Amino acid sequence: MAKTMAEKILSDRSGVDAKAGDLVIAPVDLVFATDSSGPLTIRQLRETGFQGVADPRRTVFFLDHAAPSPRLELSNDHVIVREFVRQSGVPLREVGEGICHQLVAEDYANPGELIVGADSHSVTAGGLGAFATGMGATDVAMVMALGKTWFRVPESIQVVCRGTFGKGVYTKDAILYLIGHIGADGATYQALEFTGETVAAMTVAQRLTLANLSVEAGAKAGICPSDGVTRGFLEARGRGAKYRPLAADAGARYSRVVDIDVSRLEPMVARPHTVDNVAPVRELKGTRVQQVFIGSCTNARLEDLEIAAAILKGKKRHPDTRLIVVPASKETFMQAMKKGYLEIFMEAGGLIAPPGCGACFGGHLGILGDGEVCLSSQNRNFKGRMGNPESFVYLSSPATAAASAIAGEITDPREVL
């Protein structure tokens, strides 16, 4: 039977010839939790009577959401996680090392693997050809305890991207366009499978952005093929031996096929308070912005910072607009430092916060005031997302964010490129 990428990975890992709609039990190659989900995960694990995990080498914890901790309650949550990893021999990525999904891509995820994280954006690793999905604390606790879990093999929507991006238009614009097109529940219970010449030409960083936002259309996984680009990434990171190709079979069955000609796209924004509330940047022109955030597991990788730095070089942020930049990981931070991007941001009047989730979820490092507007390179703009239900969050590419920081209002990056 011709298979989708989702069917291939779940069949391979479960050892059952599975098709969409089937339930399978499969061993999980990597399971992780964060300081956000970790304390409840650990509580549920202990509640069930398990003191440790099935395989510490396939398990990892990240302290990334409150990094470093802004409050004693969160510091105590960190203590819970640190004590657990010490007892159970599980590796811990400490405060300041970076966002879980970025570190999973940098150090753990491989094509064809089955990955479960206690965070909805665990889908990000699909950019490397993994079947990666988010689950809640109890599910993840049981994966840690048993080394496996149940999956319903999802139907897949094939997203075929053709053409080359025009100046000022990026992967983020394409995926926002897609979410606007199919809706925030357009892929619920399904996998998004990205393919076509545009995806083949994308870097791993760009593919991670595609996969990351899949969950904003409700998807269980967002998967990119594994190819020469994937191999190059893995080799550069010392994991060349983990490379294996992945592509859907010709004739695989999809619930829907969506074609996107990226050469016809323009810069997009998602307006408050849903990610599918998408419009071209030009329609929002003139919207005043008090804060620009370039960060998160969506768009804070080195190439994102490079794009933003190219726009901000020699410029100043608007006096009424704060600019907060948070590199996705310590490695990204150090590379951006060496390449001079951080200096450019600071000379432009921006500030750099430590690697981690930063302002993204509204816990610290950039909470908005009443009535304030933030333009962010992140993935979510729900009411209250950046800490204040009386504020407004718009989402865009790093380029649109950078151009808007200079103008103090939402601005098409093509005007400054």
Added chain:
Amino acid sequence: MIKGRAIKYGDNISTDLIIAGRYFHLRSNFPELKKHALEDADPTFVTRVRSGDFVVGGQNFGLGSSREHAPLVLKLNGVGGILAKSVARIFYRNAINLGLPVLICDTDRINEGDELEVDLAGGTVTDLTNGARLTFGKIPDVMLRILNEGGLIPYVKKYRDIALPS
């Protein structure tokens, strides 16, 4: 049969609306955390919810973060189940894992404050106030088994394994 009143909301009740990120620091403090359930959608929710009430939503209920604290704070407030036209996948799985039934049905016919009666085995919801009878989508067998054990924790405690119904 489970009976309770409907507390009704619209589409797109996100996990941020159910429990906001600004209460992140209370995540390990359930008695405090539960006071903020649904606060950004309806500040009156926690004062008016009664044990056994159903939270009724529209499309895409529970979208967003994987935070299990979202179904957890509903459960801690005594909510007996969730009814919606469609439910985001992680929320669905999380709620069932906590032993909280999630029923997919046409909630347009339910009004705020209506008395509801749910027949889990029979797959029906009866609105005792207006007489409407709704059928809800089948809960997958594996989830029904988890639900019948009271959630995933009691399930795994009992079986020490996870298996598919044969």
